[in-house]
Amino acid sequence: MLALIVRRLLTAIPTLLGIILASFFLMRSAPGGPFDGERPLPPEVQEALRETYGLDKPLWEQAWIYISRLLQGDFGPSLVYRDFTVTELVAQGLPISLTLGGLAILLALLIGVTAGLFAAVKAGKMIDKSIMMLATVATALPTFVTGPALALFFGLWLGLLPVSGRGEGMAWLIMPVVALALPVSGAIAKLTRAGLATVLKQDHIRTARARGLPETKILFKHGLRPALVPVASYLGPAAAGLLTGAVVVETVFGLPGLGRYFVQGALNRDYPLVLGVVTLYAALIILFNLFADLIYGWLDPRMREE
């Protein structure tokens, strides 16, 4: 287990480096620069700014400087929000994005596993077919439609929930989290249903039945755990999906999370800000994939590596 973690973290280093370098050169081949702004600065000032931020050096040297600073935990200064470092901006945004994503995945697991379980128990019946149809519909719901639609119904028409921003208490979290969780919960319901259908046909379940164990115990103790293996392997891609979904949800509901900084940064050519957010996103996704692999081994001991 420890060996697995170490090995995965070691392979993560070249992956991260690749992503950082690719984004660095992509970003820098873009026309325009961070100091274009709406009122163009005089050329001498622009020149001075470029020098201050080291943008006049050769690209490879800049990349090298960026990475060596990154290793010391320094994401560099923001070129557009000039009073802030990228670290400060990210420190503001990350908790919001993580809260949204974390709650969304919990909600999706709760809805998805419950629905999948129900469908598998009633396999072939009307309720099974309806749940699976609903799950398919849910997977096809884009957050940028469900987000505004929820805001319209529950925010504007019913007046139950805040339409945007973070008001008092936790009510502001409900709609963004639901919009994010819906498509993921549909996918999880399908995977749970399919996993259970396979597992319930296996020998150990038949043995458990033959021994006269109550059906609920068979289902929860012997059936569900191995059936969740496909769900665990879906958590990696799901995390990536949630992070992208968060970009939209943060825009729609006016929440100052990482996603908004990413889009704004890309549009403003704020190189360090974009690189910082991409690096963080990539690291999060890699971590989540590792986490999914560990859950994998816990759910099904046969999957554990030597």
Place this chain on the structure above:
Amino acid sequence: MKSLLHPSHWPLWVVIALIAAALLLPFILPWTYDQIDWDAVRAPAFTGSHLLGTDEIGRDRLARLAAGTRVTIMVAIAAALVSLIVGITWGATAGWVGGKVDEAMMRFVDALYALPFMFIVILLMVIFGRSILLVFVGIGLVEWLTMARVVRGQVMALKQRPFILAAEAAGTKPLTIVIKHILPNIAGVALAYLMLTVPQVVMVESFLSFLGLGVQEPLTSLGILVKEGADDMDVAPLGLLLPGGVLVLILVCLTVEGERLRDTYS
């Protein structure tokens, strides 16, 4: 597989009907999608010749809806074809050659799967301007991974079949075998996954357009219409609900149909 005319294929027919409507409406409607009717700004539905009313600057909603659907479907089909070509080439090569080459090619696919891809696409859009051509090439280049995996699996299974071994024994050139004997046999599965790629692509295109990075004005797409509608929903909820509804309908129908097709082939 049941005939395509069977009622159980309703999702396919809904999509075809929507596309037909989007293509035919411009010939029937008195308004084009970018024409401004100064006498009817923000008109409610059923005002004069505006069946669904007009938007905040007086453009006919129905005409814009049809235009948006056309662009979204067009981008989706083009991008899905790019992903089909890249995916089949990559997957068939890996599956056919096998060994170290296969190993390396599939590791590459695995590595790409783990990337925060949407962000690379956003970067691409920001960098290389926002031409519609780039939108679908960019999306197509992202969405080929699953196709490559599926095609590789199919090719590897086919490779062991007697008729392929016979063709090899007869001295047929590898490229000829792949094109004449392998590809026709994977067409069904590829079609099923193509059908599932289209909603993915629709989703990505509308997502980009929603963020203002995809299709650009004066062209419009369902994503742009949803965005415009969302900005104006407190005054005119129809502006959000109509394009949002059409988009969700297309996505749901294609997903249902594609999953059924996939299940019949696997």
